[in-house]
Amino acid sequence: MFTGIVQGIATIEGLTDKPGLRSFRLRFPPGFAAGLEIGASVSCDGVCLTVTALHGEDAAEFDVMQQSLALTTLGSFAQGGRFNVERAAKEGAEIGGHPLSGHVDVTGTLLEVRRPENNHVMRIGLPPRWMRYVFAKGYIAVNGASLTVAEADRQDGWFEVWLIPETLRMTTFGDKRPGDALNIEIERSTQVFVDTVRDALDERLGALRPALEALLRERGLSLDEVARPLPPAE
Template sequence: MFTGIVQGVAQVARITDQPGLRSFTLSFPTGFAQGLEVGASVACDGVCLTVTRVGPGDQAEFDVMQQSLALTTLGALQEGSRLNVERAARDGAEIGGHPLSGHVDFTAQLASIRQPENNHVLRLAVPERWVRYVFAKGYIAVNGASLTVAECNRQEGWFEVWLIPETLRMTTFGEKGVGDRLNIEIERATQVFVDTVREALDERLGPLMPALEALLKGQGSSVDELAQPLPKRLS
């Protein structure tokens, strides 16, 4: 498990292709790899990877399967690429963000960037099947960083996050440009809640569900809005 608090930025030192997988050697910030052992987990741009070799110095190697390369942004990494990293949380560790599994759900395209004073606003386009799990004031993980959704538009399929200077300093977000893709992990509790409510409504209403969805759409709402966890609707 991870907390979504990025601990540093690593750089790809070497890439080696092997049958069925690709190996990455990452160079970490000084001290990051202290005590790191083979078999340990590290979140790399939000993707949970297993250490297959440690050293020399502050380096470690990871093997990534073809499926992970295809479903995440790791397949686009080159030597010299930089990525957010976090080591697995220890028992009793403070969770400054929210619990993450390191299992990326989809990649989102960076649609626009705004820079009001002392802020950096990213607007990310969300595939239709996933937008139901994104709520304003809710948690979401972007490239391994636990962030709060500032605004969400389900009809247009996007959400925004606001980044403070400290977040930009500790991550690679300041290096991203419009059109780049980022790894997204939705909050699991929200996914379970939304799916449970939708299934309950579908089971009870059956053939009336399309009529309810049409009615809510005409009022600028949706079944997904009804399924929003109550504490977040009140925040």
């Protein structure tokens, strides 16, 4: 498990393609790898990877299988690329963000970047299947960082997150440009809630569901919005 609080930025020192996988050699910030062992888990841009070899005090190797390369942004990186990294949370660790599994659900697309004073706003596009789990004031993980959704538009398929200077300093988000892909992990309790409500509605409404959906559309609503969970307490 991870907390979604990025602990630093790692740089790709080497890439080696092997049958069925690609090996990444990463250089970490000083002190990040203290006590790191083979078999330990590290979140790399939100993807949980396992240490396969250690190189000195601040470098390690990770093997990434083809499925992960295809389903995440890891397959697009070259030597010199940079990852947000976080070590696995220890028992009793403070959860400064929200619990993450390191299993990416989908890649989103950075649609727009705005830079109001002392802020950095990213608008990210998602397929409709996944937007049903995204709510304003809810949590979402982007490239391994736990972020709060500022706004969400299901009709147009996007959500926005606002980043403070400290978040930009500790992550690679300042490097991202419109058109870049981003790894997205949906907040699990929200996903379970939405899917449970949808299943219950399907069971109870049956043939009436299309009529109810049409009625809600006339009023600019959807079943997802009617069944939305309450936002986290301030």
